[in-house]
Amino acid sequence: MTVPPTEVATPQTDALETEGPDSPKAIEGRSLTQIAWRRLKRDKVAMAGAAVLIFLILVAIFAPLIVKFLGHPPDEFHQDLVDTEMGTLGPKGAWGGISWDYLFGVEPVNGRDLFSRVVYGSRISLLIAFLATLLSVIIGSTLGIIAGYAGGWVDAVISRAMDVFLAFPLLVFAIALAGVVPDNAFGLQGNTLRVVMLVFIIGFFNWPYIGRIIRGQTLSLREREFVDAARSLGARTPRILARELLPNLVAPILVYSTLLIPSNVLFEAALSFLGVGIQPPTPSWGGMLSDAVTFYTMPHFMLFPGLAIFFTVLAFNLFGDGLRDAFDPRGR
Amino acid sequence: MPTTDPLLKVTGLTKHFPIRKGLLQRQVGAVQAVDDVTFSVQSGQTLSLVGESGCGKTTTGRMVTRLLEPTSGSILFDGRELSHLSVGQLRPLRREIQMIFQDPYSSLNPRHTVGTIVGAPFEIQGVKTPQGTKRAVQDLLELVGLNPEHYNRYPHEFSGGQRQRIGIARSLALKPRLIVADEPVSALDVSIQAQVINLLEDLQEELGLTYIVIAHDLSVVRQMSDRVAVMYLGNLVEIADGHDLYTDSRHPYTRALLSAVPIPDTSRREKRERIRLEGDVPSPIDPPPGCRFHTRCWKATDVCRTQVPPLVEIAPRHEVACHHPEDSLVAAAPAQAAAPVEDAPSGTAASGTMTA
Numbered sequence: 001m002t003v004p005p006t007e008v009a010t011p012q013t014d015a016l017e018t019e020g021p022d023s024p025k026a027i028e029g030r031s032l033t034q035i036a037w038r039r040l041k042r043d044k045v046a047m048a049g050a051a052v053l054i055f056l057i058l059v060a061i062f063a064p065l066i067v068k069f070l071g072h073p074p075d076e077f078h079q080d081l082v083d084t085e086m087g088t089l090g091p092k093g094a095w096g097g098i099s100w101d102y103l104f105g106v107e108p109v110n111g112r113d114l115f116s117r118v119v120y121g122s123r124i125s126l127l128i129a130f131l132a133t134l135l136s137v138i139i140g141s142t143l144g145i146i147a148g149y150a151g152g153w154v155d156a157v158i159s160r161a162m163d164v165f166l167a168f169p170l171l172v173f174a175i176a177l178a179g180v181v182p183d184n185a186f187g188l189q190g191n192t193l194r195v196v197m198l199v200f201i202i203g204f205f206n207w208p209y210i211g212r213i214i215r216g217q218t219l220s221l222r223e224r225e226f227v228d229a230a231r232s233l234g235a236r237t238p239r240i241l242a243r244e245l246l247p248n249l250v251a252p253i254l255v256y257s258t259l260l261i262p263s264n265v266l267f268e269a270a271l272s273f274l275g276v277g278i279q280p281p282t283p284s285w286g287g288m289l290s291d292a293v294t295f296y297t298m299p300h301f302m303l304f305p306g307l308a309i310f311f312t313v314l315a316f317n318l319f320g321d322g323l324r325d326a327f328d329p330r331g332r
Numbered sequence: 333m334p335t336t337d338p339l340l341k342v343t344g345l346t347k348h349f350p351i352r353k354g355l356l357q358r359q360v361g362a363v364q365a366v367d368d369v370t371f372s373v374q375s376g377q378t379l380s381l382v383g384e385s386g387c388g389k390t391t392t393g394r395m396v397t398r399l400l401e402p403t404s405g406s407i408l409f410d411g412r413e414l415s416h417l418s419v420g421q422l423r424p425l426r427r428e429i430q431m432i433f434q435d436p437y438s439s440l441n442p443r444h445t446v447g448t449i450v451g452a453p454f455e456i457q458g459v460k461t462p463q464g465t466k467r468a469v470q471d472l473l474e475l476v477g478l479n480p481e482h483y484n485r486y487p488h489e490f491s492g493g494q495r496q497r498i499g500i501a502r503s504l505a506l507k508p509r510l511i512v513a514d515e516p517v518s519a520l521d522v523s524i525q526a527q528v529i530n531l532l533e534d535l536q537e538e539l540g541l542t543y544i545v546i547a548h549d550l551s552v553v554r555q556m557s558d559r560v561a562v563m564y565l566g567n568l569v570e571i572a573d574g575h576d577l578y579t580d581s582r583h584p585y586t587r588a589l590l591s592a593v594p595i596p597d598t599s600r601r602e603k604r605e606r607i608r609l610e611g612d613v614p615s616p617i618d619p620p621p622g623c624r625f626h627t628r629c630w631k632a633t634d635v636c637r638t639q640v641p642p643l644v645e646i647a648p649r650h651e652v653a654c655h656h657p658e659d660s661l662v663a664a665a666p667a668q669a670a671a672p673v674e675d676a677p678s679g680t681a682a683s684g685t686m687t688a
Contacts, residue, residue: 028484028485029445029446029482029484029485029486029489030486030489031443031445031486032442032443032486032488033443224438224439225433225434225435225438225439226438226439226440226441228399228431228433228439229431229433229439229440229499229502230452230456231399232397232399232426232429232430232431233426233430233452233453233456233457233506234422234423234424234426234427234456234457235452235456236419239456244441247441247443247444248441248442248443250443
């Protein structure tokens with residue numbers, strides 16, 4: 001081993017290449033997040049997932065614009081396109097009425113534009129999944145970090161609460177709750193109220209998944225000496241939690257929230273499928289699947305919302321897996 | 333030796349970690365990690381705490397820095413009692429007592445830059461520096477032999493020795509008077525160990541620091557210690573001036589410990605009598621009665637099994653807790669008589685405590 005006698009810090013990484021001519025002397029270090037990001041960019045599968053996600057988010061944001069140019073308003077009836085004489089009420093034309101005008105064909109009975117409904121459905125799906133995940137992450141991270149750092153009876157109470165929440169029959173509860181919630185509550189009504197309710201139900205019952213992971217990570221981080229170093233400098237507990245521990249927990253929080261979103265998409269779809277989620281006529285993927293069940297002879301009706309759910313969940317999962325590999329290459 | 337009051341005076345320091353079991357968390361026992369430890373450190377000097385793993389030396393260090401609260405005993409730092417101060421009361425005192433940690437890989441937050449890590453003391457304590465925190469941090473980096481340009485780098489971009497230097501820079505930021513170094517070099521390569529020890533010595537000279545160095549390796553602390561205290565199973569068994577302890581140790585355990593230090597010279601190695609201790613260190617949950625070392629001591633008698641040997645001054649500035657101390661290797665008694673005896677302020681020697 002050759003060690004320079006004075007051991008003046010020598011850069012171990014190839015940071016020199018990042019030094020532009022405009023920064024002659026300032027030596028920039030590369031943070032672990034930057035390193036993970038570079039690793040992620042090399043992961044083709046994860047980047048494909050990310051591309052699909054960005055596409056989906058753009059579709060959700062610009063749904064009115066897309067529908068204006070490529071479809072028809074989602075609630076507009078086109079009964080002239082439905083075969084009323086044969087009695088099946090199926091769409092006229094081959095493949096469920098797919099044409100340049102109606103990219104995914106039309107609904108049976110009412111003849112609404114399926115393309116528009118799938119596009120608008122992405123808004124509900126993503127909105128509920130994102131907000132519910134956000135709620136889970138906020139509750140789960142806060143309680144997880146407190147339980148892990150405080151230990152003792154605080155940890156015992158929070159951990160038992162997590163067990164209770166995980167054992168709770170969520171689906172049954174959601175169905176029951178949907179039955180008793182009136183049309184007007186908390187100054188909200190109709191589907192706005194439904195969205196808020198779904199976000200709270202899904203978010204509030206999923207926080208223990210994040211909470212447990214964060215608690216476990218905090219338990220191991222708490223024993224690291226940099227926490228003692230902060231304490232021996234006189235740091236207060238909030239500072240230790242926010243400045244010393246939280247930066248080390250960003251990676252698991254990010255990874256597990258990315259993996260929680262698709263399960264929330266599925267859960268929202270399941271609730272809407274069962275008729276306790278979003279109410280018609282607002283389009284939602286789960287609700288469309290539910291409508292399609294009675295028309296099993298017309299598979300396109302079920303195919304497009306089904307594919308939308310499938311690709312959304314797949315893209316989130318691939319991206320989440322890539323994110324996890326990037327942040328923790330040893331855990332592969 | 334000046335007769336001023338010591339900077340740090342630890343008396344009867346004890347730490348028992350409770351063992352709790354069952355639903356009601358009843359206390360069923362205690363790990364007696366540190367039991368009745370007494371020592372003191374003069375300003376500007378270095379005291380080394382040595383002993384095997386699990387002998388309580390780290391626990392002692394953590395009580396002095398008040399990362400742990402002692403079960404009983406007193407810690408007198410510059411005349412102020414630290415042992416039961418609250419977190420808030422301790423905060424201003426944190427500036428004066430700092431710690432260097434054992435593992436440079438876990439003592440630096442991997443998500444913070446060097447600038448943030450070394451600047452944290454200023455931020456936490458709200459200390460304003462004349463030319464700004466960044467300048468102060470860069471001065472500190474330079475002081476410990478690091479390139480100040482590396483302000484924006486992250487810990488993982490440094491080697492173990494460099495990381496330990498970053499930890500030292502952080503501990504120096506608030507200009508402390510006492511630094512507790514918990515095995516500061518045990519995680520480093522041998523070639524780097526000497527550099528870090530030299531750095532600590534230079535800094536002591538330059539800044540007038542007082543050190544408590546915790547180590548399990550007697551050879552590592554030999555160079556820098558003014559006083560050496562040997563611990564066994566939570567007890568202090570011998571404390572003496574550095575040179576005295578290495579050449580004329582009196583406690584059987586210290587003798588055994590010293591005989592285990594490797595000697596590079598093969599001809600000298602053959603002449604040496606190697607003392608092999610039988611058995612393992614007993615559990616600190618249920619330590620042996622009497623002298624805690626009696627289960628492994630070749631000189632143990634009945635009195636060792638029943639009575640705890642007090643720490644007594646067997647020679648000037650040399651205290652041993654043993655019923656049957658070894659004979660002095662230094663044959664000429666006059667050499668000891670000639671040693672200055674003007675230390676030992678009144679009242680401390682009577683109760684078996686000592687001054688360093």
